[in-house]
Amino acid sequence: MLVCAGLLLLLLGTAAPASAHAALRATDPGDGTVLRSAPRQVTLTFTESVGLLTDSFRVYDPRNRRLRTGPAEHAPGGPATARVTLPAELATGTYTVAWRVVSADSHPVSGALTFSVGHRTATTAAPAPEDTENPATAALYNIARWLAYLAVALLLGTAAFVAYCRPPKTAPLRTPVLSAAWALVASTAVLFVLRAPYEEGTSPLRFLSPGSLARTATTRPGALLLARLALLLLAGAGAALLRARRRRLPRRITLAVAAALALPLALTWTAAEHASAGIQVPLAIASATLHLLAMAAWLGGLAALLRTLRRTSLATVARFSRLALASVTVLVVTGVYQSWRGLGSWQALTDTTYGRTLLAKLAAVTALLLAAACSRAWTTRAAKTRATASAPPARVPEPATGPPLPPEPLPPPALPHPPFETLRRSVLAEAAVGVVVLALTTLLTSTVPGRAATEATRTEAPTASVPTASVTTIPFALGTPGGHGKVQITLDPGRVGRTSVQAVVYGPDGGLSTVPELRITLTLRAQRIGPLDTKVTDRGGYWATDSFDLPLPGTWTMKATVRVSELDQVTVSAPVRVAR
Structure with missing residues (x-):
């Protein structure tokens, strides 16, 4: 047992980086990325060759509706890849890709990733759980x-x-x-x-x-x-x-x-x-x-x-x-x-x-x-x-002359x-x-x-370290018929340092609404900082700025002033957590 333990110690100490199940090595587009234009396809790269299923990819749009995609196939790089072609036109928002392949050792492997076109949205499809077995x-x-x-x-x-x-x-x-x-x-x-x-x-x-x-x-x-x-x-x-x-x-x-x-x-x-x-x-x-x-x-x-x-x-x-x-x-x-x-x-x-x-x-x-x-x-x-029990007793020869020999000792008792x-x-x-x-x-x-x-x-560690976006939704009401809605504001990333701000205004019917003016400020009252104007500008359907600095972590107060006409406007606020 000591020899076996020593051999195992030697082998584990000199292990090479290889595996028997396929592990996801890279994705294109990357998980959690925001793209300026819609991608034409999604490509996954694994650590070993994988087999494809008839339903290897399921792609969901920002409203959690499944998209019709092309068949799953291997990329020109080889059998360690999986690729699916996306529809020609993708709307703005966050998409979820659930995938499932069979590794070379015959066991299925599955997972999910997200990417956004234009900006992130809060109405994303829930990622597929790791345990997708029936x-x-x-x-x-x-x-x-x-x-x-x-x-x-x-x-x-x-x-x-x-x-x-x-x-x-x-x-x-x-x-x-x-x-x-x-x-x-x-x-x-x-x-x-x-x-x-x-x-x-x-x-x-x-x-x-x-x-x-x-x-x-x-x-x-x-x-x-x-x-x-x-x-x-x-x-x-x-x-x-x-x-x-x-x-x-x-x-x-x-x-x-x-x-x-x-x-x-x-x-x-x-x-x-x-x-x-x-x-x-x-x-x-x-x-x-x-x-x-x-x-x-x-x-x-x-x-x-x-x-x-x-x-x-x-x-x-x-x-x-x-x-x-x-x-x-x-x-x-x-x-x-x-x-x-x-x-x-x-x-x-x-x-x-x-x-x-x-x-x-x-x-x-x-x-x-x-x-x-x-x-x-x-x-x-x-x-x-x-x-x-089967051993014969030893024979002792009798002397021809002389006194008789002592009697033979009794055989030892048999083992039970x-x-x-x-x-x-x-x-x-x-x-x-x-x-x-x-x-x-x-x-x-x-x-x-x-x-x-x-x-x-x-492989997943770099993805896990990518800072996540902070999405805040603030409802507003003007007190007039049809004068209510909500503002969805995204800080990407939601942490200290340079970040981008994106805002979308939704009307009473839940659809996108165009407003003549939107102003967003942030205030950290605990440190007496602010209000800091984000200076968002109209990008044609949504408001955004590509560069805004958040100096300190903490719970900031986000204020949004929405003007829906020349006479009607409202200011609403909500807390937002900024990480270090």
Whole structure:
């Protein structure tokens, strides 16, 4: 364990900046920017290649109405980009772009950004939340993934148990193997059907839409699911044919065929998960494949041992102990490598969901190893007892002449055979904790790795530091029929220093209103500063100034004097917070 910890320390200390989930690297236009003219398209750049959906972009105008846009496509820069063409004419105001793509490791990634044309408006569409999954689809998909992991562990583990441990009777294992095979076929079919709704974050019934299954079949995850189904059906057809002809293949041929099917079957998982993207992809896929096979040999073999425990022999238990030890060794080596690749730094171990889930899995694996140690101790003690009981007593030759030899000493008492119930309890504990480990493994494969989460945070940091605008809306009323409305005033940015001021006047019907004069001042009474005239000018539909200095932070009083005619005007005020 110390060697593994040192190796993990070395690897995490020399981590390279790469990820397995796609992280947003740049946007054009930038998030939160104000443009003088409307852009023709929106382009996103990611840290790795992404797949596009039929509904990858949703663009909303300042009134929260969805715009009709062109189809999503890759920019000429390559598959790590996503682009959508906007309508030819965009009105003044703030637009929201919600996007959703599929990263190279088959997991959907989504987000949102805003940009403004002319000036910002307060009537912006709410950005899409980070969790844009359909709860029913996500739950069904994750349950099917967990069942698939459980079924493949039982299927391959039982095969390894029969081939290596050679139990006296295999009839009790026939029903679990058939159940695992059918469960794997069913869960794989469900994953294929739900793949399109899972990627799009829509209802499970979305698969009924025309072309949904056909589009899934053209994607890499869909093709791998179909390959898994083909392998299972091929193996099932071969087994049924041999059973119908009542023939049994030689043991070596059976082992070769089983290995030839197990390896590509495991690849249908690893080639579609985290190992398929990021750094060192060939090595990562090989490591993940060995990890999956070792997990299946240990946990699936454990279930087979538990099923045949009352009818098995001590030799079978001893062979499984050696198989479990070899599997644990492979799991530790590949697990250390995959942890380094997924985390990238020690900080990600506690600061990311992936790291915290990995800690929970390590705790469960530790409990699993403790239970396995109890089983191995029982096996070692039982082997010593058997060796002592079967050892023949030493024969002492009788002398031809002379006095007789003293009587032979009694043989040492045989070691008591360890109680069988102890082994049963430890194996049962291993199996129970193994189910928890499989659940945490399923959760890990659907969680953004620590590398990607850290890189996404670094990418978003500059955007988060961009000063935000301050939008203040002040209603006014002249006391005459139709003489009311509101003034929407934007300070961009809303902090100390040079800023721009934009103001829009809305009439009683909520539409834009043209007024002959508008004056805006700011006063900081706590410091006896002001009133400071912003000197906004008419820009044809709205009033603005590109340069105005706010000297100090604090709560300022903003006054707006609105003249709607030669005789009618009103002055209204509202507090506005200016940040440092």
